Amino acid sequence: MSNIITGKNIVKIFGKGNEQAKALNKVNVEIAKGEFVAVMGPSGSGKSTLLFALSGMDEITSGMVKFGDTELSKLGENALADVRRTKMGFVFQQPTMLRNLNLLDNIILPSAQKGKKDTAKLAQKAKELMNKAGIAGLENRDTTEVSGGQLQRAGICRALMNEPEILFADEPTGALNSKSAEEIMELLVDINKEGTAILLVTHDTKVAAMADRVLFTKDGNIASELTLQKFNGRDREARCETVLAGMAAVGI
Template structure:
C-alpha cells in the first residue's frame, strides 16, 4: 500500500493520574494515497479522537503517526502547523467562520500567509472552487445570510485552497438535512475521484456507504472493516446494507 497516513500502536489517554481514561487502545491504521475511508463506532468509541490524532490536531500518549515518511509526532509546533496548512484539509460538522468576513474572504483566509502578490490568483482559485461546489455568486454574503448546506460548502472550499493531499472530515453532514447531506457527499466523492484522500468520521450508514473502506471502532480500537470499492458505485442500497451489518456487529 502506498500510504499517506500510517498509525502504529496509537494510545491516547485523557486525564491525570487516578482519573485517566484510555480512549485509544493501541490502534493500528493505514490510509492509502487517494483512498476514501470512513470510521464508524458507538459514541465514545474513539472515532473523532483517532481522526484528531492522525491529523496532528491532538498529541498522542504513545505510538507513532506518519504522514508519508514524516513522523508528525516529532515535528515542532510550527512544522506541524505547516504540514496541516499545506498538506491537509479539514471539514467539521459546524464550520468555524469569522463573522466579520464574507464567504469569499473566509475561503481565502488560510492562504493569506502567501502575501498580497498572490491575492488575484488566490481569489480566482477561491471562485473556481465556489463554482465547483455550487455557491458561486454568494461571494459577498455574510455567513449569517446563507443556509447550513451553503456554509458547509464554503468550509469545503476553504479546506481545498491549498490543494491538500488528504481531507479529514468529522461528521460533515451531521447538521444538515438529507438533501444537503447528499449533495455534500457527492462533492466529497468528486474531490476523492480527483485524487484527494479522505478520512471521514460518521454515524450515518448512507454517508459511510460512499467510502472505499469502512472501519468500525469499539472501546478504543478498530475491531473490523468492510471493503466497498468492489461493489457497484451505483448500487448504494447494497453498499448501505453492508455497512448496516457492520454497525450492528459493533452495537451501533
C-alpha cells in the same frame, strides 16, 4: 499503493491518575493515497480522537503516526503546523467562519495569512472552487445570508485552497438536512475521485456507505472493517446494507 497515513500502536489517554481514560488503545491503521475511509462507532468509541491523532491535531500518548514518510511526533510545532496547513484539509460539523467577512474572504483568509500571496490569484482560485462546489454567485454573501449546506460547501472550498493530499472530515453532514447532506457527500466523492484522500468520521450509515472502506471503532479500538470497493458505481442500497451488517456484527 503507498500510504498517506500510517498509525501504529496509537494510545491516547485523557486525564491523570484515577481520572485517566484510555480513548485509543494500541490502534493500528493505514490509509492509502487517494483512499476514501469512513470511521463509525458509538459516542465515546474513539472515532473523533482517532481523526485528531492521525491528523496531528492532538498529541498521542504513545505509538507512532506517519504522514507519508514523516513521523508527525518528531516535528516541531511550526513544522507540524506547516504540514497541516499545506498538505491537509479539515472540515468540521460546524464551519468556523468570521461573521464580519463575506464567503469569498472567509475561504481565502487562511491561505492569505501565511506570507505574501497574490490575493487576486487566491480569489480566482476560490471562485473556481465555489463554482465546482455549486455555490458560485454567493461570493459577497455574509455567512448569515446562506444556508447551512452552502456554508458547509464554503468550508470545503476553504479546506481545498492549498490542494491538500488528504481531507479530514469530522461529522461534516451532522448539522445538515438529508438533501444538503447528500449534496455534500456527492461533492466529497467528486473531490476524492480527483485524487484527494479522505478520512471521514460519521454516525450516518448513508454517509459511510459512500466510502471505499469503513472502520468500526469500539472501546478505543478498531473492532472491524469492511471494504465497499466491490460495488460498482454508487449502488447505495447494497452499500448501506453492507455497512449495517458490519455494524451489527460488532454490536454497534
